[in-house]
Each structure stands twice: as structure tokens, then as C-alpha cells.
Amino acid sequence: MPDRAYIKPPWWMLAIGNRFSVLNRKMIARLSVPGRRSGRLRTTPVVVLEHEGDRYLIAPFGNTEWVRNLRAARHGRLDQGGRVEQFVPVEISPADRPPLIEAYLKRYGRAPKVASSFRQLPDPADHPTFRINAVA
16 A cells, blocks of 8 residues: 555535534534645545544545645644634554544444445555644
8 A cells, every 4th residue: 555545535525515514513524634735724624533531533435635634734623513723633653543433334334435444445554644633
């Protein structure tokens, strides 16, 4: 696998799915991160995994734009159910990702394209994972 494994989401997920994701505010959060080049906030729908008292962002499609922006900015904003919070991400090492990925698949594996993305990119190193540390 290349160092920057990435699966481009299907067109319908970007064109339709992302727009309708705002209707499911209990499950879907809106992640906003400054763009690497422009500095303007880029917003994308994500799901937040709650696991053993911590919260995580996992990238099922690999090294996505939001992942690259989050790594560069080292901070982000989550809006879920009307609650907005600033956070600092802590990237989880690939060796510590398997139980998180297993929990993610158990919870969200039925969502369109999620399980298949993990089959296409089976190495945990290909799925950037961040613990969410809220900023007080």
C-alpha cells in the first residue's frame, strides 16, 4: 500500500449523502478545520466514536483532505446536535488502532461504503485515527 492510501468516496456520497447528513444530527457531527493552503474553514460530516470513555475520529477512506488539514492545523471544531466544541487531536499509533477500528465497524459498519473501505484498506495504518481532546 502506498504511504498515503486513500479511497475516493463515490460521487453520490459527496453530492447527496453529505447534504442529507445534517438531518441526522445525533449520529453525524460536522468537523471544521482550517484548510492547509487557504486557512479557510473546511467542513465535512464525520461520525464520532465513543469508546471506553474517550471520543475518536477515524478516517474510513484513508488519508482524506480532512485528515491532512487536521494534522496541519492541530486543532478543529466539532458541531454535533447544536453543541459546538473546539478540540485538539491526538493521533493514535497504528499499533493501537485495531480495537478502535473494530468498535467503529461494529457501530457504523452498516453505513454505506464503510465496511467495504476497511476491506479495501485492511491495514490499520491506512486509517488515520485521532482522539478528541476538548479545549477548556
